[in-house]
Amino acid sequence: MPFLREPSHILLLLIVVTVLFGAKRLPDSARSLGRSMRIFKSEMKEMKSDEPEVKGKSEDSSEK
Numbered sequence: 001m002p003f004l005r006e007p008s009h010i011l012l013l014l015i016v017v018t019v020l021f022g023a024k025r026l027p028d029s030a031r032s033l034g035r036s037m038r039i040f041k042s043e044m045k046e047m048k049s050d051e052p053e054v055k056g057k058s059e060d061s062s063e064k
Contacts, residue, residue: 018026 021029
């Protein structure tokens with residue numbers, strides 16, 4: 001019995017969330033979540049691009 005299987009379940013969930021948080025806070029929350037995800041993705045890309053440089057530096061320092 002999967003959760004949110006029928007469209008009526010999704011509609012009910014959206015109504016409950018709107019009532020709990022209010023119509024004004026939902027766009028602000030979504031905007032903040034989007035910004036956070038963008039920052040997280042850019043940091044992950046930066047970490048991946050920095051990874052080969054870090055390995056190269058550690059190999060050079062171990063040879064000395």
